[in-house]
Amino acid sequence: MPIPEASQLVPWVVFIPLIGLGINLLFGKWFKEGIIGTVAVLAALGAFVVAVLLALGLKANPEAVVRPLAVWAKFENIRLEWAFRVDTLSVWMMLVVTGVGTLIHLYSIGYMHSDVRHNGDPGRFRRYFIYLNLFIASMMVLVSANNFFMLFVGWEGVGLCSYLLIGFWFEKGAEGTANAKAGKKAFIVNRVGDFGMLMAIFLMAAAFGSLDFDVVFQQAAGASSDLLLAITLLLLLAVAGKSAQLPLFVWLPDAMAGPTPVSALIHAATMVTAGVYLVVRSQALFIASPTSAAVVMWVGALTAILGALVAVSQYDIKKVLAYSTISQLGYMVAAAGMGAWVAAMFHLTTHAFFKALLFLAAGSVILGMEHGHKASASDADHSVDDPQDMRNMGGLRGKMPVTFTVYLVGALALAGIVPLSGFFSKDEILTAASHFPAIFIILGVSALLTAFYMTRQVYLVFFGRTHSHSAEHAVENGAIITIPLIILAVLSVVGGELNIFPTYHLEHWLEHTLEGIHPSLMVPWVMVVSSLLAISGIVFGVLLYRRYVRESSLQVDPLRRVIGPFFTTLQQRWFDRAYQAVLVGPYYAVSNWLSEIIDHRVIDGFIDGIGKVTIWSSEKLRILQNGYVRSYALAVLFGAVILIGYLLLH
Amino acid sequence: MVPVDYYLILSAIIFSLGVIGVLLRSNALVVFMSLELMLNAANLVLITYAAYYRVLSGQLIVFFVMIVAAAEVAVGLALLVAIFRAKKSVDVDQMSSLKG
Numbered sequence: 001m002p003i004p005e006a007s008q009l010v011p012w013v014v015f016i017p018l019i020g021l022g023i024n025l026l027f028g029k030w031f032k033e034g035i036i037g038t039v040a041v042l043a044a045l046g047a048f049v050v051a052v053l054l055a056l057g058l059k060a061n062p063e064a065v066v067r068p069l070a071v072w073a074k075f076e077n078i079r080l081e082w083a084f085r086v087d088t089l090s091v092w093m094m095l096v097v098t099g100v101g102t103l104i105h106l107y108s109i110g111y112m113h114s115d116v117r118h119n120g121d122p123g124r125f126r127r128y129f130i131y132l133n134l135f136i137a138s139m140m141v142l143v144s145a146n147n148f149f150m151l152f153v154g155w156e157g158v159g160l161c162s163y164l165l166i167g168f169w170f171e172k173g174a175e176g177t178a179n180a181k182a183g184k185k186a187f188i189v190n191r192v193g194d195f196g197m198l199m200a201i202f203l204m205a206a207a208f209g210s211l212d213f214d215v216v217f218q219q220a221a222g223a224s225s226d227l228l229l230a231i232t233l234l235l236l237l238a239v240a241g242k243s244a245q246l247p248l249f250v251w252l253p254d255a256m257a258g259p260t261p262v263s264a265l266i267h268a269a270t271m272v273t274a275g276v277y278l279v280v281r282s283q284a285l286f287i288a289s290p291t292s293a294a295v296v297m298w299v300g301a302l303t304a305i306l307g308a309l310v311a312v313s314q315y316d317i318k319k320v321l322a323y324s325t326i327s328q329l330g331y332m333v334a335a336a337g338m339g340a341w342v343a344a345m346f347h348l349t350t351h352a353f354f355k356a357l358l359f360l361a362a363g364s365v366i367l368g369m370e371h372g373h374k375a376s377a378s379d380a381d382h383s384v385d386d387p388q389d390m391r392n393m394g395g396l397r398g399k400m401p402v403t404f405t406v407y408l409v410g411a412l413a414l415a416g417i418v419p420l421s422g423f424f425s426k427d428e429i430l431t432a433a434s435h436f437p438a439i440f441i442i443l444g445v446s447a448l449l450t451a452f453y454m455t456r457q458v459y460l461v462f463f464g465r466t467h468s469h470s471a472e473h474a475v476e477n478g479a480i481i482t483i484p485l486i487i488l489a490v491l492s493v494v495g496g497e498l499n500i501f502p503t504y505h506l507e508h509w510l511e512h513t514l515e516g517i518h519p520s521l522m523v524p525w526v527m528v529v530s531s532l533l534a535i536s537g538i539v540f541g542v543l544l545y546r547r548y549v550r551e552s553s554l555q556v557d558p559l560r561r562v563i564g565p566f567f568t569t570l571q572q573r574w575f576d577r578a579y580q581a582v583l584v585g586p587y588y589a590v591s592n593w594l595s596e597i598i599d600h601r602v603i604d605g606f607i608d609g610i611g612k613v614t615i616w617s618s619e620k621l622r623i624l625q626n627g628y629v630r631s632y633a634l635a636v637l638f639g640a641v642i643l644i645g646y647l648l649l650h
Numbered sequence: 651m652v653p654v655d656y657y658l659i660l661s662a663i664i665f666s667l668g669v670i671g672v673l674l675r676s677n678a679l680v681v682f683m684s685l686e687l688m689l690n691a692a693n694l695v696l697i698t699y700a701a702y703y704r705v706l707s708g709q710l711i712v713f714f715v716m717i718v719a720a721a722e723v724a725v726g727l728a729l730l731v732a733i734f735r736a737k738k739s740v741d742v743d744q745m746s747s748l749k750g
Contacts, residue, residue, distance in 0.1 A: 627746025629681075633672050 005063040006057025009050050010084040013094055013140040016046035021133035028126040037109035040129035044105045044136050048098035053093045062088055062512035064361055065144050066214075070363050074123045078205055084242045085146035085213065089513040092345065092506075093143035093277055097270045100352050100599035101136050103484040104269070108132065108261040108359050112478035114367050115259055128168065128259070135161035140268055143277060147211040148201050151278070155197060155242065163187040165262040166255045173257055182254035189251040193241015200234035203227065217284035221480055225289065232285050232292035235278060236299065243275025243329045245303045250575050252326055256318040260363030263318060268325045268359050276329065276348050279336040280514070281514035286337070287516060293337050300334030301433075301442045303327070308449035312456065312559060313570035315387050317362045320457050324414065325355055327446055331429050334439060340432035341514045342499065348420035348493045349506070354413035361407040362483065363463060368400050369393065372473035390460040391554050392468035400476045404462050406489040411458050411490040415451035416534045421495030423530070428499070431526045432518075444533055451534040455541025456559070464549025657698040665691035678730050682723070689719050717748040 020043020028036050034241050064087035072080040108128065110524045116122045138161055142154025167183030205211055207227055208219045218226060239245060244252040255267045268271070279286060279296060286293045307327030309537070314320045335344035369387035386392060397404045413420035416427070426447060433440040499506035501522045511517050544558045560567040661700050664687055693712045695731025700708025 007710060250711070629742040630673055637669060637673070 002361040005452065007067060007086040009053055010067050010086050010144060011069055012050045013047045013054075013098070013144060014137050016050065017043045017133045017137040017140065019043065020046070021130045021137070024126055024130050024133070028123075028130070031126070033113060033122075033125050036126050036129055037105075040133050041102060041105045041109070043133050044098060044102040045142060047136060048095070050103050051091060051094035051098050054086055055095060058086065058088055058091055058512075060593055064088075064513060072149070075208060080212070081147065081148045082150055083146035083212075084144045086144075087513045088509050089277075089281065089345070090143050092138060092349075092509065096349050096352050097139050097143065098136065100356050100488075101139075101265060104261050104265040104356060104360065105129070105132060106486040107264075107363075107481060108259075108526060110478060111123040111261050111363055111367065112259065113128045114194075114370070116580055118370050119172060124168070127618050128165075130163055131164050131168070132262075132265070135165070135266060139248055139274070141529050148204060148213070148216070149211045149449045151281075152201060154192075154196055156194065156264070157239075158274060159187065159190045159194070159242070162266050162271055164229050165266060165279070166258040166269070168258055168262065179257040181253075182257040183190045186251040186255050188240045189248050193238045194412035196234040196237025196241070200231045200238065203231050203234070209230075213281070217282075220288050223288070227598075228285060229292055232282070232289045233295065235285070236292065236296055239275035239278055239296075239333065240299065241275075242278075243272050243333060244326050245275070245299050245330060245333055246306065247575060249303060249307070249326050250573075250579060253319055253573075256322050260318065260359060260366060263322070264356045264359030266362070267322070267353040272325065272329055273332065273352065273467070276336055276344055278334040279333065280341050280344055283336075283339075283341055283514060283516070287339070289505075293339065295337070297334050297337030297436070297439060299441045300332070300337055302330070302331045304330030304334060304446040305442050305449070306330075308446040308453065310570050312453040313450060313567055314453075315390050316386075316389055317365060317393070317457065317461060317515060318359070320390075320453060321355070321358055321362060324358075324450065324453065327415070327450065328355065331334060331426065331443065331446070334443065335429040335432060338429075338432045338436065338439070339516065340429060340518070341511055342427035343425065343515055345510060346499045346506050347425035349427040349498060350413070350492070353488055353495045354410045354420075354422055356412065357406060357410040357485065357492050360481075360485055360488065361403050361410060363606025364403040364481050365393070365396060365407075365474075367477055367481070368403070368474035369394065369468075369470045371475055373470040376469035381521050387470060389471055390457065393461045393466075393471050394464045394549055395462070395466040396471060396474055397462040399471075399474045402476055402485065406482075406485045407462065408458060409489040409492055411454040412562065413495075415454050415538060416447055416530055417538075418527075418531060419493075419496060421492050421498075423534075424496035424500050427522075427527055427530050428520060430530050431521060431523050434523065434526055448533040448537040450486065452541045455538045456545055459541065459545035459549050463546075465552055469552060482637070526585065549638045654698060654702050657694060657704060661691045661694040661698070664688075665695065676741050676743045678733070678742050678745075681742060682730075686719060686723070709734055 020039050024031070024036055025040050028039075031039070064085060065087055066083050067082040068081055072082050072650070074080075102140055112125055112128050114433060116125050116128075133157060138154050139158025141157055143155060145151040162632070163183045163186055166186050167180050170180040170183065173179035175180070204216055207223060208216050210216065234390045237248075240248040252267060252272070256263055286296065304327045307323045307325070307330055310318050311323035311327065314323060328347070332344045332347050332351070335341075335347060366387050369392070373387060409420070413422040415424045430440065430443060430447070433443050466474075489571070497503075497505075499520065501520075502521050507517060507520050548554070548558045557567065655681050659688075668684045668686075668688030668691060671687065675681055675684065676680060693715055696708040696712050696715075700706065730740055737744055
């Protein structure tokens, strides 16, 4: 019986990364970088191998298996258990996370080797890989959970890793605090989402008496619609926090303060898709509450277009990708809201491939720029070029040919060009959206914008003249960087095969777990429309930027000439400002008032007052201690007289 | 028989002299002597009443007072010698090192 044996392996997806991080934590001090990196990569790879074995086991027998590991806590009416759930959905997530994660671990060895030296603290190499393994372990806890409680544990675990890795260079950034603030912001915004998650969990515990997926979903069918509405909307809040949806997406652009492979792993490929996973996992709840599902759909669609709009106005190579990620996550959430569960998971998977690829390639560009900066630093010109500003790049096509090729593949996949993976997954979402005209239009415009901003980015980075000394001296990176890029590029090209006519592998894989799957269709007119949108976006980009990047010094962005002041409007970070004005500002004001008035004046004044009274009275009393024995004797005499006088008169 | 009042008045005069001596003199030895005066003034009152009421307890207490006074003188004179070694003086006004 090979099947039950395979599912018995499931705890190892969590424990192998934990062992890896344990080794590096305890003994890493004496390891060289190569060994630290190898341990970490092997830990991630081990988890991937376990996931593959689980998948093979499920292929033979696709029934869901629950593997209890330990009881966390027992109460009178509820029992919290750490149990693993092995079904096609959780194993699919494990495959995506550990697969992409292993490649990013491998890439990180090369990237962090340079990054820790560029930032002047080689000792943090070990810390980085410990965090990275901790992230894989937490993500595995999240996706393998059999109840909402353990899902929440993993949810918090990945949030913690995200915080730690955004603030990895916590003493760097603008004014020496920008990175630390970015980490803090991500953590706090995620707390808002976690509030929703916790409330949903409390409601479920109170109403259903259990947090196990099976029990909750079974009872959901008979639950009152108000209760379901509350639970699902609270879950949506959690999704908005973790998956950077409206209105809680503001932390993701700032999260780019972390090292670039972190942006690829956590803030593009895996952690931010946890929200999509949550919606798909809780599909029974959302099916039972159509209002919530519609809200989810609208939130996703509006996020998709907002992210795409802002992305066209960014100059930082990573910020463009960050807003693009927000936009693509919006696609997934919208798909999940429409009930296109398979399409959401499909896009999640292909997006993990090509967005990880784009981020890692962007990291490769940044490394090349930093190298070029060092090489040109001997020149008389000591201008500090921001190695992430696309206006400093240009002409990198010839200097970094491998990076250019894979970047182009990633960009085309994201733009949705046949036959790359992004085309098929986006097409499936658009097909599902064709039943909702408004959503279809929003997502269509987002697709056009996506193609446009990727074209803009590719032109600014790789074409035309070089616009800085750094770019002029940029060089291609070594094999440890380029090999993961090439593998991801191949995956980005062929990833679409996972779910296309006539095989629909992913759909047949997931139909054992998900309910209410509408058979995927390839609708010709949707394919034509989405291709036309992508191509027109690219053509528009080419027309605008082809000549522009050949200029020796970059003047006004040509897009600004087209859309005028709206361009600057997009850069203004309106949501951040609104939060600043409505929440952060007043909160700071109240805190300041409490600190300045209540603490410094009232409380400190009270304490200081006691001290001052003591000092004042001591000053007065010390006069009595004049040091003359005879005056003390006089005092004794007076005392005696008074005492005796009292006794006599009494 | 001399009236009791005379003893008491004498005792009050001696006590007052002792008090005045303690308060006004700055020589530590004289202060000591004045203290002895005060103790003995008290002793005088005690034996006066002991004789007057014909009880022994008053005389008994006088012995205690004399023993305590002797001990006190031994300690006090030792202190005085130590102070004189340190300060080269027995002036109580100069013993103000612990002035606050």
